[in-house]
Amino acid sequence: MARFRPLVEEREALLATGVRDPFSIVMTSVLSPTEAIIQGKRTILLGTYNYMGMTFDPDVIAAGKKALDEYGAGTTGSRVLNGTYQGHKECEDALKEFYGTDHAIVFSTGYQANLGIISTLAGKGDYIILDADSHASIYDGCWLGNAEIVRFRHNSVEDLDKRLGRLPREAGKLVVLEGVYSMFGDVAPLPEMVAVARKHGAMILCDEAHGMGFFGANGRGVYEEMGCEDDIDFVVGTFSKSVGTVGGFCVSNHPDFEVLRLVCRPYIFTASLPPSVVATAATSIRKLMHASDKRAHLWKNSRRLHAGLRELGFTIATETAQSAIIAIMLSDQETAVALWQALLEGGVYVNLARPPATPAGTFLLRCSLCAEHSDAQVDEILAIFAAAGRAIGHIG
Structure with missing residues (x-):
């Protein structure tokens, strides 16, 4: 534990100034998708x-209650043993219909989806080529597969x-991309990257955790929006964002996809999702x-908030609204925490992000918009940002 002592001391010094702990907020009651x-x-x-x-859709809640009554609280088993119920198959069928693919596999979390698929597809002697800003679950999948x-x-x-050009031609290669990068809310140039990966004979996995639901004509993600559906080998995603529950998945048209159920350790050696969860997921996906x-x-909410914050004088990570994530750039932790607390006291909760989750020296207040935010709520959010920014002297 000694290696964590500098972080402990930094946290203690921060809390000694009288600010609340940004990483231990408790929601005592959740009123709706947009208020607590x-x-x-x-x-x-x-x-x-x-x-x-x-999260509060009546059909989604009803499906969860029905499954809880009919199948109980949990499966107490792995998907390859006793842990596959009818609901798990129905959830995978909903994913196949949503994505228009031949195959789908559901994991217990989105983290495990990346951990399992990446570590199984690429092992010792293979190469995984990934964006330096990739999510922690992607990096952990690389390390697990060696x-x-x-x-x-x-x-x-x-x-x-x-970098692809420097690798042995005969080696197995997996290029891992993300449709939307969660820290800055920016979007990958997928068509150009897919073309490069194909030129070098690499398979392609695209993580659409933050793109599923609102990118593309069918809501499949950035890869659909940019016309790359026929060129992506594997799409990984999560239920804990647009779907509104918990779990992860991978969809694909690869002819040998089903063998992953027999060799993917994070799929085999963990309990399956409770029946109520897969029921809510399937209903939400449909x-x-x-x-x-x-x-x-x-999209209207995202563009309004992005433009409004820029007009107030805040520095945003992207020039335009590229996704539902809007990241406010701040120069130091003290300013970031002060603004975070002023916003909370004013009635708005946002996420504070700092290294190592962000690049060194980068501190963010990360806003994540919801389709249920009303026009009046966006107006209120902007007013609270204006008051908080001026109260701490960050904007004029």
Whole structure:
């Protein structure tokens, strides 16, 4: 534990200044997809990844209650033993219909989906080529599989091409991309990257955790929006964002895909999702197939908040609204925490992100919009940001 002592001391010094701990917030009551009671105060939720607002959908809740009554609280077993119920198959069928693929596999979390698929596809002697800003679950999947890791500069097609060109032609190669990168909310140039990966004979996995639900005509993600559906070998995602529950998945048209159920350790050696969870997921996924109005409203919210924050004088990580994530860049931890607390006291919860989750020296307040945020709530959010920014002297 000695190696964590500097972090402990930094945290103790921060809390000694009288600020609340940004990483131990408790929601005593959740009122809707967009509001909760935090420390006795009505608070607008602007940091939950509940992009499509499905957590309180009546059909989703009813499906979960029905499955809980009919199948009980849990499976007490792995998917390859006693832990596959009818609901798990129905959830995988919903995914296949949503994505238009031949195969789908459901994991107990989104983290395990990346951990399992990446570590199984690429092992010792293979190469995984990934964006330097990839999610922790992607890096952990690389390490579990013991493949050689090759990083390229964030969203750099040129650097991806260069690094692929240095690898042995005969070696197995897996290029891992993300549709939306969660820290800054920016989108990958997928068509150009896919073309480069194909040129070098690599398989391609795209993580659509933050793109599922509102990118593309069918809500499949950035890869659909950018016309790459026929070129991506594997799509990984999560239920804990737009779907509004918990779990992870991978979909694919690869002819040998089903063998993964027999060799993927994070799938084999963990308990399956409870029946109520897969029931809520399947119902939510099927409703997202027909959610074009919600997608349009979410994009409206994102553009309004991005433009409004820039007009107030905040520095945003992207020039335009590229996704439902809007990241406010701050120069130091003290300013970031002060603004975070001022917003919370004003009635808005956002996520504070700091190294090592962000690049060294980068501190963010990360806003995650929801399709259920009303126009009036966006107005209120902007007013609270204005008051908080001025109160700490960050904006004029």
